[in-house]
Every structure is written in structure tokens, then in C-alpha cells.
Amino acid sequence: MSASDGVAARAVDVWKEYGSGDAAVTALAGVSVELERSRFTAIMGPSGSGKSTLMHCLAGLDDVTRGEVWVGDTKVTGLRDKGLTELRRDKVGFIFQQFNLLPTLTAEENITLPLAIGGKKVDQAWFDVVVDTVGLRDRLSHRPTQLSGGQQQRVACARALVSRPDVVFADEPTGNLDSQSGAEVLGFLQRSAREFGQTIVMVTHDPNAASYADRVIFLKDGHIVRELLSPSADEVLETMKHLDSVQVAGSQVVQHSGSSRV
Ligand SMILES: Nc1ncnc2c1ncn2[C@@H]1O[C@H](COP(=O)(O)OP(=O)(O)OP(=O)(O)O)[C@@H](O)[C@H]1O
Numbered sequence: 001m002s003a004s005d006g007v008a009a010r011a012v013d014v015w016k017e018y019g020s021g022d023a024a025v026t027a028l029a030g031v032s033v034e035l036e037r038s039r040f041t042a043i044m045g046p047s048g049s050g051k052s053t054l055m056h057c058l059a060g061l062d063d064v065t066r067g068e069v070w071v072g073d074t075k076v077t078g079l080r081d082k083g084l085t086e087l088r089r090d091k092v093g094f095i096f097q098q099f100n101l102l103p104t105l106t107a108e109e110n111i112t113l114p115l116a117i118g119g120k121k122v123d124q125a126w127f128d129v130v131v132d133t134v135g136l137r138d139r140l141s142h143r144p145t146q147l148s149g150g151q152q153q154r155v156a157c158a159r160a161l162v163s164r165p166d167v168v169f170a171d172e173p174t175g176n177l178d179s180q181s182g183a184e185v186l187g188f189l190q191r192s193a194r195e196f197g198q199t200i201v202m203v204t205h206d207p208n209a210a211s212y213a214d215r216v217i218f219l220k221d222g223h224i225v226r227e228l229l230s231p232s233a234d235e236v237l238e239t240m241k242h243l244d245s246v247q248v249a250g251s252q253v254v255q256h257s258g259s260s261r262v
């Protein structure tokens with residue numbers, strides 16, 4: 001089996017257990033999800049529900065206890081060190097809450113670092129599109145300490161996109177930003193899906209951030225329990241409030257509701 005053309009990443013009955021015996025924690029309890037290409041998907045759920053674990057398993061940063069993960073045509077499950085390194089370098093991009101830029105490099109050098117590490121040439125036309133879209137043209141020679149938080153996160157966004165990965169994974173990308181800078185980053189992520197066909201998966205606690213997504217998946221106790229398509233921030237908030245009443249005894253409890261995709 002491989003991921004079909006329209007699917008950028010897929011989890012098939014993924015279980016993730018940490019520890020053993022009395023200390024065992026089931027972080028993911030049979031999660032199956034397909035992430036369609038060119039879509040912006042948000043993952044929400046209470047603290048400890050498994051959001052980061054799911055993202056890390058999909059991105060090949062963490063191994064699964066059971067089940068399969070695919071990114072594009074690559075079966076991530078079972079990859080060894082070399083394959084995982086190549087996957088992380090060539091097929092996925094990351095945006096973290098803490099930006100994770102290298103302080104001694106300029107903005108431009110930070111953006112092109114993944115290509116440099118992979119020994120690849122910069123596609124100058126694409127670099128220019130990305131830099132202009134995130135509005136960093138006049139900041140390229142600045143170092144991270146000379147940039148605002150919002151500008152640093154836009155550098156991180158450009159770095160994630162410059163190699164045209166199958167999927168960009170973002171864990172709380174606006175967690176450290178004021179609302180204006182957050183809106184700029186979210187607007188950019190939304191445009192990169194709509195205009196450039198970039199697949200984006202974002203973990204967030206913020207209903208407003210989730211409302212930029214085409215699809216919002218809700219986790220509870222390691223299960224996907226709800227899903228909304230192109231929801232408003234209010235719909236996301238309402239759904240979060242009612243997650244408490246969702247039963248997760250069975251292994252598949254997905255309820256579809258909310259506005260349809262346009
Ligand atoms: N390395 C680990 N060792 C043991 N347990 C872990 C580990 N990482 C996560 N867990 C547990 O797995 C469960 C899911 O954690 P995860 O970090 O995926 O949650 P989350 O939804 O991202 O939460 P948050 O919103 O607080 O970031 C939690 O119960 C957590 O305590």
C-alpha cells in the first residue's frame with residue numbers, strides 16, 4: 001500500500017504507548033487519518049490528548065507502537081536512521097513555537113539552511129516568491145536578534161517552505177506571538193495552502209488560529225473524536241466545550257458536523 005496521489009500524509013490505526021506497567025500511557029489509541037494534499041489542517045484537543053504525539057509520529061520524529069504512517073509515497077514506519085534523516089530533510093518542514101532559528105546566521109541563511117544541509121541548490125524564483133509572500137525582503141541580512149518575534153516566525157515559515165516539502169508541520173506556531181503577528185503567520189500558512197498547494201498540519205490551542213484551517217481535527221484521550229470543515233472560531237470553541245461529553249470507549253468515534261467545505 002502507498003499513499004495515493006491526493007494524500008500527503010496518512011496514519012493507519014496508529015497506537016503510541018509511552019512507558020510500561022503502571023506507568024504506561026496510551027497517547028494515541030488507534031488513530032487513522034488522511035491528510036489531503038494542499039489542505040491546511042488544524043489539530044486541536046485538550047492538553048495531553050495526543051496532539052504533539054500525533055504530529056511527531058506523522059513527521060517521523062517519534063516512532064509508533066503499532067500501525068503505519070506514510071508521508072507521500074514513503075512508508076515512515078520501519079524507516080531506519082538514514083531513511084528518517086532523509087525524510088526529515090527532504091519531505092517535511094517544521095515550524096515550532098520557539099522559532100528555532102540559528103542565531104549566528106542571517107535570515108536568508110536560516111531560510112536556505114535545509115537546502116544547504118541537503119546539498120541542494122536554491123531555486124531562486126521560488127525563494128523570491130516565498131520571501132516576498134512572508135514580507136521579509138528588506139530583512140534578509142538581519143540576524144534573529146535583530147528581528148521581532150513575528151519576523152522570526154516568518155523566517156521559520158519561509159525555511160519550512162523553501163524546499164517544497166510534502167508536508168509542513170507546525171506545533172503552536174503562533175503560541176509566542178501577539179495577535180497581529182499571529183494573524184500574519186496564519187494568513188501566510190493559509191495562502192501557502194491555497195495558492196502554492198502546500199500541505200500544512202498545525203497543532204494549536206487557539207480556536208481563532210484553527211479557523212484559518214480548511215479542516216479541524218479534535219483529539220481526546222488519544223482518539224480522533226470530531227472533525228469540522230472550514231469552521232468559524234465560534235464553532236471551534238463550541239466543539240471544544242462539548243468534547244467532555246464525547247465518549248471515547250470505542251476505537252473509532254469520529255463525528256462529522258459543521259459547515260461544509262466550499
Ligand atoms: N515522552 C513521553 N513519555 C511519557 N509520556 C508522554 C511522553 N510524551 C507525551 N506523553 C504523554 O502522552 C500524552 C499525550 O501527550 P501530548 O504531548 O501528545 O499531548 P498534547 O495534546 O500535545 O498536549 P499539550 O496541549 O499540553 O501540548 C500525555 O498524557 C503525555 O503525558
Ligand SMILES: [Mg+2]
Pocket residue numbers: 051052053
Ligand atoms: Mg503538545
